[in-house]
Amino acid sequence: MKVLIYGYGNPGRQDDGLGNAFVNRIEEWVEEQRLQDFFFDSNYQLNIEDADAISDKDLVIFVDASKEEDLDGFCVSKVDQSTKVAFTTHAASPGYVVNLCRRIYKEAPPVFLMHIRGYEWDFREGLTEKANQNLVKALDYFKEKIADSKIKSEPEILEKAC
Amino acid sequence: MTKKITIEPVTRVEGHGKVTIHLDENNNVVQSRLHIVEFRGFERFVQGRPYWEAPVLVQRLCGICPVSHHLAAAKAMDVIVGAGTGEGLTPTGDKMRRLMHYGQMFQSHALHFFHLCSPDILFGIDADPAIRNVIGVIQEFKDLAVQGVMMRKYGQEIIKATAGKKIHGTGAIPGGINKHLSQEEKDGFLNGADPLNIDKMIEWSKASIDLFRDYHAKNKELVDSFAAFPSNHLSLVRKDGALDLYHGVLRAVDAEGKKILHDVDYQDYLKYIGEEVRNWSYMKFPYLLEFGEQEGWYRVGPLARLNTCDFIPSPLAQKEFEEFKAYTNGKPNNMSLHYHWARLIELLHSAEMMKELLNDPDLMEGELTTKGKKQNEGVGLIEAPRGTLFHHYKINEKDEITMANLIVSTTNNNDPMNLAVKSVAENMISGESKITEGMLNAVEVAIRAYDPCLSCATHALGQMPLEISLFDKSNQLIDRKRN
Numbered sequence: 001m002k003v004l005i006y007g008y009g010n011p012g013r014q015d016d017g018l019g020n021a022f023v024n025r026i027e028e029w030v031e032e033q034r035l036q037d038f039f040f041d042s043n044y045q046l047n048i049e050d051a052d053a054i055s056d057k058d059l060v061i062f063v064d065a066s067k068e069e070d071l072d073g074f075c076v077s078k079v080d081q082s083t084k085v086a087f088t089t090h091a092a093s094p095g096y097v098v099n100l101c102r103r104i105y106k107e108a109p110p111v112f113l114m115h116i117r118g119y120e121w122d123f124r125e126g127l128t129e130k131a132n133q134n135l136v137k138a139l140d141y142f143k144e145k146i147a148d149s150k151i152k153s154e155p156e157i158l159e160k161a162c
Numbered sequence: 163m164t165k166k167i168t169i170e171p172v173t174r175v176e177g178h179g180k181v182t183i184h185l186d187e188n189n190n191v192v193q194s195r196l197h198i199v200e201f202r203g204f205e206r207f208v209q210g211r212p213y214w215e216a217p218v219l220v221q222r223l224c225g226i227c228p229v230s231h232h233l234a235a236a237k238a239m240d241v242i243v244g245a246g247t248g249e250g251l252t253p254t255g256d257k258m259r260r261l262m263h264y265g266q267m268f269q270s271h272a273l274h275f276f277h278l279c280s281p282d283i284l285f286g287i288d289a290d291p292a293i294r295n296v297i298g299v300i301q302e303f304k305d306l307a308v309q310g311v312m313m314r315k316y317g318q319e320i321i322k323a324t325a326g327k328k329i330h331g332t333g334a335i336p337g338g339i340n341k342h343l344s345q346e347e348k349d350g351f352l353n354g355a356d357p358l359n360i361d362k363m364i365e366w367s368k369a370s371i372d373l374f375r376d377y378h379a380k381n382k383e384l385v386d387s388f389a390a391f392p393s394n395h396l397s398l399v400r401k402d403g404a405l406d407l408y409h410g411v412l413r414a415v416d417a418e419g420k421k422i423l424h425d426v427d428y429q430d431y432l433k434y435i436g437e438e439v440r441n442w443s444y445m446k447f448p449y450l451l452e453f454g455e456q457e458g459w460y461r462v463g464p465l466a467r468l469n470t471c472d473f474i475p476s477p478l479a480q481k482e483f484e485e486f487k488a489y490t491n492g493k494p495n496n497m498s499l500h501y502h503w504a505r506l507i508e509l510l511h512s513a514e515m516m517k518e519l520l521n522d523p524d525l526m527e528g529e530l531t532t533k534g535k536k537q538n539e540g541v542g543l544i545e546a547p548r549g550t551l552f553h554h555y556k557i558n559e560k561d562e563i564t565m566a567n568l569i570v571s572t573t574n575n576n577d578p579m580n581l582a583v584k585s586v587a588e589n590m591i592s593g594e595s596k597i598t599e600g601m602l603n604a605v606e607v608a609i610r611a612y613d614p615c616l617s618c619a620t621h622a623l624g625q626m627p628l629e630i631s632l633f634d635k636s637n638q639l640i641d642r643k644r645n
Contacts, residue, residue: 043328
């Protein structure tokens with residue numbers, strides 16, 4: 001099973017780099033565990049070419065920072081193709097990417113979005129302490145889920161309520 | 163009674179904006195404004211940081227066009243390390259940076275046309291929003307949407323190969339570049355499996371101009387009159403007058419084509435460019451000092467560049483340029499929707515330039531950097547996808563940045579975008595008693611033609627759509643729509 005883990009955000013804007021940090025840390029772990037068929041990517045934002053990037057994968061997890069104050073650390077939800085036609089900028093939403101993939105390639109893999117709560121967004125490198133704590137929780141959760149053999153047949157076990 | 167319409171934020175435009183339109187008791191437009199909240203914190207943030215960090219630090223500004231900031235800052239730092247103002251770099255340093263820049267230009271222009279602009283062109287600006295979007299494009303014109311995806315992917319791969327990585331690229335360093343292009347990378351870009359090779363990129367770029375040409379022929383009156391107004395135009399040009407998106411001298415022409423800024427050294431930009439502050443806008447309004455705030459404003463970006471340059475130094479784009487110039491009898495083109503035409507000619511030029519550079523052996527061998535006598539001040543200019551981008555820095559004896567001033571492309575187009583909104587509002591909204599989706603989108607189309615990066619101009623985070631609100635004479639909100 002080919003799994004793509006894709007973090008996005010601007011690591012030069014403090015906690016906006018949570019998605020990128022998640023990918024860096026999980027990539028190290030995957031290498032330590034000698035797990036196969038994991039792919040990693042990281043960028044400032046999602047964009048249209050990511051429809052091509054996800055098209056040949058069996059499972060995709062996007063990871064982004066969140067400003068949502070009610071969020072308890074992190075959450076994971078399944079991404080449906082965007083029903084809203086709001087391709088608002090040179091960046092694209094996860095739902096939009098899924099929609100684009102499905103329209104162009106006829107099908108899209110199951111895609112999940114992990115939101116990790118961030119707090120500060122200034123022009124600085126490095127996560128805040130609270131964001132880092134949330135990152136650790138999210139990493140632990142993900143490692144546990146990805147090690148579960150049911151992940152192949154039931155990727156929905158990744159979900160965690162927001 | 164005066165009514166006021168507010169549009170905030172703009173869909174399919176980078177960042178966020180708000181448009182307010184004031185109507186009188188007869189629904190005639192009496193005032194329209196594009197409001198953008200510009201955050202200037204970045205200039206303060208870099209103070210105290212070592213100068214060599216600037217080309218990487220500036221990428222924190224905006225995730226939309228980080229390559230443009232990366233290169234503009236690197237060019238300023240070239241001056242500081244004594245490597246000159248563009249001509250002083252080694253052939254490898256200069257050409258690798260150019261390849262990076264043309265890759266950025268290519269992917270940005272492709273994305274704008276195929277995924278932001280094409281819904282308006284293919285379906286019409288009055289079409290139902292439910293189909294006037296890129297998903298609608300895929301359903302009706304799937305090949306075009308796929309081309310957009312692949313062209314952007316190709317450009318992104320060029321950036322990755324030259325900048326080193328997608329995020330916080332490190333390729334351009336003060337005085338040059340930090341890597342060569344590998345044989346494998348070169349072969350892949352030149353002869354990769356279809357469609358990801360340079361000849362296919364050129365073919366598709368050329369076809370995109372044909373698409374616009376066809377649209378133009380069928381909608382001549384709209385394309386030629388929509389948000390058309392005379393203006394000055396400013397850009398870099400090569401010293402011999404050629405289009406050069408990476409380096410050159412600063413030239414401006416007026417609406418009739420008369421040179422009003424005569425190929426000056428951009429290190430002296432403060433002698434020629436001022437920035438006006440208006441009490442209703444956080445974003446400044448740049449202008450040519452010699453002509454004052456009222457007469458000195460100018461357009462930047464693809465349309466301005468084709469109006470200021472004398473020729474394009476690549477054969478296919480030059481042929482298109484000749485047709486473009488002939489359309490206005492050699493005079494500057496002042497039609498906002500012709501930005502799309504100019505953008506596509508630049509798309510083709512960028513593809514041709516990438517091919518030329520990829521065949522150049524200097525990319526794979528040769529000295530990467532150079533330096534000379536240290537300076538305490540440097541200015542770097544580049545033609546970003548959206549227009550001229552200014553970076554200006556001063557450093558102290560500890561090599562710390564003490565001053566930074568940035569004028570981003572979108573700020574340079576502040577006045578023209580406001581006038582474009584005004585033009586559309588007066589022509590399409592005045593006299594109407596009801597604000598339709600088509601009218602609202604027309605305002606957006608006018609702004610979108612300039613491909614503004616409000617995220618960059620405002621240094622803001624996240625997605626920022628557009629909203630339009632309607633106010634009466636007493637400033638009471640009577641309608642608001644958001645896309």
